[in-house]
Amino acid sequence: MQMATPATAPTAPIQTGPADVTLRIATGLIELAPDHIVSTTLYNGQFPGPLLRFKQGEPVTVDLFNDTDIPELVHWHGQIIPTDVDGSAEEGTPYVPAHGRRRITLTPRPAGFRFYHTHVVAGSDLNRGTYTGQAGPVYIEPKNDPGAYDREIFLTLKEFEPTFSQGGDMAMDFLAGTPIPELQQIGKKGDLEAEVKTKGYEVGYDLFSINGKMLGHGEPLKVKQGERVLFHVLNASAGEIRSLALPGHRFHVVSLDGNPVPNPADVPVLWIGTAERISAIIEMNHPGVWVMGDLADDDRGHGMGIVVEYSGRSGKPQWVKPKPYRWDYTLFGRAGTTAAPPDETVEMLIVKHNAALHGFNEWTLNGQAFSMETMTPKLAMHEGKRYRFKFRNASDDVHPLHLHRHSFELVRVGGKSTAGIIKDVVMLGGFQEIEFDFVADNPGLTLFHCHQQLHMDFGFMQLLEYV
Numbered sequence: 001m002q003m004a005t006p007a008t009a010p011t012a013p014i015q016t017g018p019a020d021v022t023l024r025i026a027t028g029l030i031e032l033a034p035d036h037i038v039s040t041t042l043y044n045g046q047f048p049g050p051l052l053r054f055k056q057g058e059p060v061t062v063d064l065f066n067d068t069d070i071p072e073l074v075h076w077h078g079q080i081i082p083t084d085v086d087g088s089a090e091e092g093t094p095y096v097p098a099h100g101r102r103r104i105t106l107t108p109r110p111a112g113f114r115f116y117h118t119h120v121v122a123g124s125d126l127n128r129g130t131y132t133g134q135a136g137p138v139y140i141e142p143k144n145d146p147g148a149y150d151r152e153i154f155l156t157l158k159e160f161e162p163t164f165s166q167g168g169d170m171a172m173d174f175l176a177g178t179p180i181p182e183l184q185q186i187g188k189k190g191d192l193e194a195e196v197k198t199k200g201y202e203v204g205y206d207l208f209s210i211n212g213k214m215l216g217h218g219e220p221l222k223v224k225q226g227e228r229v230l231f232h233v234l235n236a237s238a239g240e241i242r243s244l245a246l247p248g249h250r251f252h253v254v255s256l257d258g259n260p261v262p263n264p265a266d267v268p269v270l271w272i273g274t275a276e277r278i279s280a281i282i283e284m285n286h287p288g289v290w291v292m293g294d295l296a297d298d299d300r301g302h303g304m305g306i307v308v309e310y311s312g313r314s315g316k317p318q319w320v321k322p323k324p325y326r327w328d329y330t331l332f333g334r335a336g337t338t339a340a341p342p343d344e345t346v347e348m349l350i351v352k353h354n355a356a357l358h359g360f361n362e363w364t365l366n367g368q369a370f371s372m373e374t375m376t377p378k379l380a381m382h383e384g385k386r387y388r389f390k391f392r393n394a395s396d397d398v399h400p401l402h403l404h405r406h407s408f409e410l411v412r413v414g415g416k417s418t419a420g421i422i423k424d425v426v427m428l429g430g431f432q433e434i435e436f437d438f439v440a441d442n443p444g445l446t447l448f449h450c451h452q453q454l455h456m457d458f459g460f461m462q463l464l465e466y467v
């Protein structure tokens with residue numbers, strides 16, 4: 001490898017003998033429902049990929065086999081690990097060759113709910129990248145588990161059968177905060193000055209699933225009255241924002257992206273951006289047979305839900321539409337405090353250029369789209385410094401912003417200050433601003449991007465470089 005890889009996290013020597021975990025990337029079939037069998041790329045022939053349970057700080061060896069015709073990358077989302085195993089070509093991680101294998105060793109950290117997924121470019125090919133079934137949950141066991149629940153259930157939310165369409169606006173009124181007129185003006189000005197007046201392609205889906213089954217086709221979740229169930233919910237979508245409600249019940253949110261929140265709080269609905277994770281306890285105190293599902297009738301009608309069945313109850317699963325609920329991250333933050341001051345603030349203006357790239361929208365950060373050819377722009381960072389990123393969204397889209405190999409702390413969301421919420425993906429609302437801080441404490445190239453596959457593939461990326 002030409003890439004010098006500065007490894008700060010303890011890297012164990014590559015072991016010989018059998019690996020702790022084997023992931024085999026191959027095309028396979030998944031039965032979402034008896035009449036909806038989908039062919040896609042999977043890990044170990046299943047969707048979601050196997051739940052991997054690691055122990056914080058204990059090295060694991062993973063064999064990655066690639067039985068497909070294209071080089072692949074397995075990204076360990078949310079982990080603070082070196083570039084040679086992170087799973088990002090932009091950072092220099094070697095590919096798992098087509099019909100080849102690669103053995104890696106990583107030391108899982110931090111504790112909590114993470115996941116793994118492919119990190120290749122899909123571009124206009126809906127059979128690649130996160131449009132496929134390459135995603136699975138990871139749970140890194142903490143040293144001490146508070147365990148105030150009776151059992152835990154992992155839910156992976158995922159759409160299948162993607163198609164391109166033109167137009168089709170995403171719901172965006174679910175996030176707290178109000179659009180900023182100045183950003184709306186910048187967006188409008190860009191639209192007026194653009195040569196292309198049509199809107200770019202968007203991706204829609206035919207089939208929706210939880211844990212690889214359409215609503216009504218998997219085993220119901222069987223619960224008992226009085227039980228406290230900890231749900232670990234992963235949005236493994238390629239770009240959709242998901243919601244989830246269970247009629248008559250509330251979610252007690254304890255962790256966001258696997259990190260305990262300073263202020264666990266009850267909410268009637270979860271809103272989960274692409275690649276976000278939410279861990280929430282539901283106290284089962286409303287007996288019946290219910291649909292736990294997405295608020296969007298069409299998506300739920302095409303499978304985005306799962307049946308929750310109390311013991312001794314039977315009948316048709318009931319859905320009750322919840323009242324509109326605005327998702328506000330700051331609810332879970334430390335009230336009355338502000339984050340530590342940064343050493344440096346970096347401002348980034350996000351602009352959409354409608355249909356500018358062969359019909360696809362192009363995305364720029366401070367006027368530049370990321371180039372995979374030149375791997376630029378690169379942003380210089382100094383180890384040990386605390387950086388504040390201020391993003392200004394001059395588009396109407398919600399962007400799930402993701403930082404590799406580091407966690408960040410939310411500082412300001414929807415016009416409100418907060419502290420203590422540690423994440424690796426956060427939704428930025430249309431024409432809104434967001435600020436988060438992170439400490440440059442894991443040297444090596446670090447990728448920042450929007451987790452919408454369609455956005456990251458068409459410019460919405462940036463590399464951070466330790467200098």
Ligand SMILES: [Cu+2]
Nearest residue numbers: 399450452455
């Ligand atoms: Cu985006």
